[in-house]
Amino acid sequence: MLFDLRGRGRRRTVQIIYIGLALLMGVGLVGFGIGGGFGGGGILNAGSGGEGGGGTSYSSQIKKYKKLVATQPKDVAAWEQLTRLQLLQAGGEQYLTSSGLTGKGKEIFSEVAQSWAAYLALNPAKPNSELAQKMLTIFSEPALNEPTEAVQALEIVVAARPTSAALYSELAEEAYKAKNVREGDLASEKAVSLAPASEQARVKRALEAIKKNPSGNGEASTTGSEGASAVTTVSATTSGTAATKTK
Numbered sequence: 001m002l003f004d005l006r007g008r009g010r011r012r013t014v015q016i017i018y019i020g021l022a023l024l025m026g027v028g029l030v031g032f033g034i035g036g037g038f039g040g041g042g043i044l045n046a047g048s049g050g051e052g053g054g055g056t057s058y059s060s061q062i063k064k065y066k067k068l069v070a071t072q073p074k075d076v077a078a079w080e081q082l083t084r085l086q087l088l089q090a091g092g093e094q095y096l097t098s099s100g101l102t103g104k105g106k107e108i109f110s111e112v113a114q115s116w117a118a119y120l121a122l123n124p125a126k127p128n129s130e131l132a133q134k135m136l137t138i139f140s141e142p143a144l145n146e147p148t149e150a151v152q153a154l155e156i157v158v159a160a161r162p163t164s165a166a167l168y169s170e171l172a173e174e175a176y177k178a179k180n181v182r183e184g185d186l187a188s189e190k191a192v193s194l195a196p197a198s199e200q201a202r203v204k205r206a207l208e209a210i211k212k213n214p215s216g217n218g219e220a221s222t223t224g225s226e227g228a229s230a231v232t233t234v235s236a237t238t239s240g241t242a243a244t245k246t247k
Contacts, residue, residue: 147177
């Protein structure tokens, strides 16, 4: 788990995860894949294979690739690997407190974002969807809080997994946060169409509530029982299911 979800605004961040998990259970764990997310059960661990947590073991490799991209700034593979290593370094809860990122966390997360931007600026033929999904932790509200960049990353992930209602739900949320209503509406429509018939009305209501109040301020009055019903559906399985389905 990259970080916990305590603090301002984090309830809204996890709400869309619950919607996706409710959809997943609605089709018996088959039909479409779970999307990204920001925490709650380790949905988007920055590391892989249990690695990450302080970043000390990645420092020498990061220095190596920083030198490489400095001398070969158009090396797509080098930027991709540097981003991957920096994501591993960013893993661990020590960089995030109840009030937000620590000073060191801001530095590390910002460096990851810069490397990712440099990688995308080279227009790779097929952007790495795995890295794009992991970048959501960097751009999430508890971290750098950059919904426009989150939308860009989600577009890459959705392109690789176009049948995931949960991913489209998350894309809709981030688009609304970024004030990109048109893309949010399109993603919402797609999420509803991909959902099982028994879940479509609930998903539609939940996404409409997010559209009205994307920041999460005063969310009790806007989401009401809709958010609670999604949580109730999956409260016993959130961590385990999310961790096993998202890689």
